[in-house]
Amino acid sequence: MSRRRVVITGVGAVTPLGVGADVLLRRWVAGESGIADGEGACRDFVATDHLSKKEIRRADRFAHFAMTAGDEALAAAGWSDELPYAAERISCVLATGIGGLGSLEHQHDLLRDEGPKAVSPLSVPLFMPNAGAGTLSMRYGLRGQSFSVASACAAGSHAIGVATRMIQYGDADAVLTGGGEATLTPLARASFEAAGALSPTGISRPFDARRDGFVMGEGAGILLLEEAEAAQARGATVLGEVLGYGSTSDAYHLTAPEPEGRHAAEAIRIALRDAGRDASQVDYVNAHGTSTPLNDASETTAIKLAFGEETARTTPVSSLKSSIGHLLGAAGAVEAIATLGALRERVLPPTLGLEQPDPALDLDFVPLSARPLEPKAQRPVALSNSFGFGGHNVVLCLEGVAA
Amino acid sequence: MATATPEAVEARIVEALASFGPDIEQVTREATFEELDIDSLDLVELAQIVEDDYGVELKGDDMKNLKTVGDAIELVVARAS
Numbered sequence: 436m437s438r439r440r441v442v443i444t445g446v447g448a449v450t451p452l453g454v455g456a457d458v459l460l461r462r463w464v465a466g467e468s469g470i471a472d473g474e475g476a477c478r479d480f481v482a483t484d485h486l487s488k489k490e491i492r493r494a495d496r497f498a499h500f501a502m503t504a505g506d507e508a509l510a511a512a513g514w515s516d517e518l519p520y521a522a523e524r525i526s527c528v529l530a531t532g533i534g535g536l537g538s539l540e541h542q543h544d545l546l547r548d549e550g551p552k553a554v555s556p557l558s559v560p561l562f563m564p565n566a567g568a569g570t571l572s573m574r575y576g577l578r579g580q581s582f583s584v585a586s587a588c589a590a591g592s593h594a595i596g597v598a599t600r601m602i603q604y605g606d607a608d609a610v611l612t613g614g615g616e617a618t619l620t621p622l623a624r625a626s627f628e629a630a631g632a633l634s635p636t637g638i639s640r641p642f643d644a645r646r647d648g649f650v651m652g653e654g655a656g657i658l659l660l661e662e663a664e665a666a667q668a669r670g671a672t673v674l675g676e677v678l679g680y681g682s683t684s685d686a687y688h689l690t691a692p693e694p695e696g697r698h699a700a701e702a703i704r705i706a707l708r709d710a711g712r713d714a715s716q717v718d719y720v721n722a723h724g725t726s727t728p729l730n731d732a733s734e735t736t737a738i739k740l741a742f743g744e745e746t747a748r749t750t751p752v753s754s755l756k757s758s759i760g761h762l763l764g765a766a767g768a769v770e771a772i773a774t775l776g777a778l779r780e781r782v783l784p785p786t787l788g789l790e791q792p793d794p795a796l797d798l799d800f801v802p803l804s805a806r807p808l809e810p811k812a813q814r815p816v817a818l819s820n821s822f823g824f825g826g827h828n829v830v831l832c833l834e835g836v837a838a
Numbered sequence: 839m840a841t842a843t844p845e846a847v848e849a850r851i852v853e854a855l856a857s858f859g860p861d862i863e864q865v866t867r868e869a870t871f872e873e874l875d876i877d878s879l880d881l882v883e884l885a886q887i888v889e890d891d892y893g894v895e896l897k898g899d900d901m902k903n904l905k906t907v908g909d910a911i912e913l914v915v916a917r918a919s
Contacts, residue, residue, distance in 0.1 A: 488857075
């Protein structure tokens with residue numbers, strides 16, 4: 436029996452480039468940046484435009500983003516209040532790096548300044564990392580398994596990978612997945628800065644010789660995955676397919692990637708094998724590309740290890756983080772959405788800010804301007820890489836639709 | 839601490855409940871918490887506000903029997919006097 440196939444039928448995004456999945460790709464391809472004053476804030480997002488007073492009060496900003504992106508994804512897929520599958524067959528797996536950190540900090544301020552009685556009964560549901568999954572499950576009446584995955588900056592891709600397996604294995608017919616993050620807070624800033632990960636210049640320029648750290652962003656990306664035959668039977672518009680998922684761990688260092696990229700390379704190999712594809716068939720790699728000195732070096736090495744030097748050099752690689760910064764637990768989800776859009780539009784989006792190539796990083800990073808993507812086959816294939824503090828490596832292999 | 843006149847308590851409770859979600863015109867004495875989509879978490883918040891403003895401490899058992907906005911106003915006024 437052949438494996439159940441998993442297609443993407445709806446996507447939604449809230450990012451520093453605006454509200455919506457289309458605006459994300461359009462502005463990135465145009466070379467625009469959502470970063471200002473050293474951060475990728477979702478400045479265009481006004482919660483009251485999308486959510487009721489009660490929904491806003493009862494959820495942290497990271498869940499506000501997730502609800503708004505979730506509404507977009509389900510609407511795009513043509514889902515309404517009437518679910519197309521039994522509610523028990525629809526799951527919800529959402530990623531977050533940290534959860535409701537802004538709410539946690541606020542409640543801690545109240546505790547310190549006014550005492551325990553001032554702490555809100557909504558505190559836990561606001562800041563618990565699974566709030567996004569719980570909120571979306573309730574919002575749409577999804578009664579299959581729902582939970583959050585936390586693997587720092589790899590979480591968004593882990594969520595999509597786990598969601599894919601649920602459908603392949605037959606535990607679900609559809610899964611709402613992706614991730615949300617909202618950590619532009621004093622504690623997160625200070626913490627990442629103390630770890631030496633943030634860019635002191637506030638500039639995201641992945642793979643550039645002058646790169647000096649990542650720029651923090653916020654937002655959410657939500658994808659609706661459906662079992663391919665069921666999606667076809669209901670006449671869904673297919674945006675792409677999750678062909679493969681590979682994940683490994685460095686077991687090396689809490690924050691630094693293994694410098695040779697050996698385990699990240701293994702995740703790439705596993706994803707390709709899972710997809711039944713060869714590196715030479717890959718049209719595009721959406722890099723993790725954080726703009727930290729360590730990641731961009733080890734990721735380049737990993738791609739070379741997995742692809743072989745020659746194939747690696749001829750495969751275009753670019754980083755969305757050059758345009759919106761690092762959305763931590765939401766990054767992999769937003770990047771998968773942008774990658775699917777790039778495959779659909781047959782475009783290679785650029786790595787912005789890459790003006791002075793690092794001689795040691797010698798791949799085709801699509802510097803500064805977008806180029807056309809000429810698919811090697813009828814349906815283009817891409818990888819999306821995500822790596823996280825903790826040594827987590829995740830690679831998704833995605834296929835776009837035929838023209 | 840504010841004086842717990844029936845008028846003051848009513849105004850404060852209506853304002854608090856409206857901040858939780860429902861439109862202020864919906865929050866009448868006769869409106870039930872169920873109609874207003876006010877749940878147990880909201881009532882705990884309401885109890886915090888009432889304690890801060892009037893020094894009236896409401897426990898879970900007190901809140902359990904409240905059905906309408908008027909029930910809550912009467913309970914607070916009675917306890918405060």
